[in-house]
Amino acid sequence: MSATTPPLLRRHPANPVLTCKQAPFPATLVFNAGVIRHEGRYVMVFRNDIGTWGSGVLTGTNTGLATSADGVRWEVFPRPIIDPEKMRRELRDLMRHDYPPDFIQRIYDPRLTVVGGRVLMCFAIDTAHGICGGVAAATDDLETFEWLSVTSPDNRNMVLFPEKIGGRYVRLERPFPVYMRPEPEAFPIWLSESPDLAYWGRNRPVLGCDEVPFANSKIGPAAPPVRTRAGWLTPFHAVHYDPSRRLAGWEAKSWHKTYCAGLMLLDLENPARVTGLMRTPLLAPETDYELEGFRGGVIFPCGFIAEPDGSVKLYYGAADSVVALATGNIEDLIARCEPFKRNESKN
Ligand code: BMA
Secondary structure (H helix, E strand, C coil): CCCCCCCCCEECCCCCCECHHHCCCCCCEEEEEEEEEECCEEEEEEEEEEECCCCCCEEEEEEEEEEECCCCCCEECCCCCCCHHHHHHHHHHHHCCCCCHHHEEEEEEEEEEEECCEEEEEEEEEECCEEEEEEEEECCCCCCEEEEEECCCCEEEEEECCCCECCEEEEEEEECCCCCCCCCCCECEEEEEECCCCCCEEEEEEECHHHCCCCCCEEEECCCCEEECCEEEEEEEEEEECCCCCECECCCCCECEEEEEEEEEECCCCCCCEEEECCCCCECCCCHHHHCCCECCEEEEEEEEECCCCEEEEEEEECCCEEEEEEEEHHHHHHHCEECCCCCCCC
16 A cells, blocks of 8 residues: 555654754654643643664653644754653552552553643553553643553553543554454544543444454554544544555654554544544655655654644654654645445444
8 A cells, every 4th residue: 555645734944853862952853742732822742762773772761841832843842851760660659559669661652632721641661561551631831740650461552631521531542462463453532431530431332443444454543533513633644554565764664654644533522433434544744754764654643733824733753753743724634534334344
């Protein structure tokens, strides 16, 4: 599959809008950033993998903060905002376990959502038992977090809806089921609810990988859904694996996965119900900063902002190396989602 981007989104001429050069601390791969508009400015929390640019060698991951008046020119906070030692200690307290501190290896891929005026962050966390997801609340200065919950493995790519639905917090998530699946990888999107951000339940399936025409490996939540008259407009990522197509990349192992952005509409009252789906990618890797980097051919959106004038901003990690921005019009995006009818033979 060689997907192309329809003329719905426009890549910003200033792309990539954030690279490691803007960070006043050691930084190499600056990507997969949660972005919100909050108290009159744009706020970004980004993943920073440290190593040598152009090589596959990485030595650590931390998390940076950047702010912007226009969503295009970003100023990075002088130091990373998550202190790994403190994070490990606090998460160990939250999870009430007695494993050594390095049981928790790192947190990454932050997604931000403002719910009721509170800045919340979902994150992925690598543990010695597998990958988990979690939720944290930012302090008012956005410089520290209160850790609220962590899932059991394997689950990640959590994204919170921007308001409670039916009185509960709701999040999309992506479990990694490996048993009883026809293919080695066909990971879907699920949803769960919480009364308090600590306890999560009523888990339900939302969309299978086999229901997305341009994915054959996995799909996952990308950025927080936006409320529209037609439903929750929800970007996701969709992965196509082609062993015959080797993509550019700095890792020693060869890379064969293309990550595109997809788009769906979810029912406003029952967000586990898909009502619309774009049958082709919303954004497919095409530019040099999307095709060349640590992993070429990766578009990984983590921020989606609807502006009062009807325009939208989609922020995405490009080639696992930089942060890029694409803009468009919300009504154009809604119009491209076709009514979704579930094939009864698929479950
Ligand atoms: C996913 C995650 C993301 C990454 C993407 C492409 O599985 O690890 O952090 O951006 O792969 O490498």
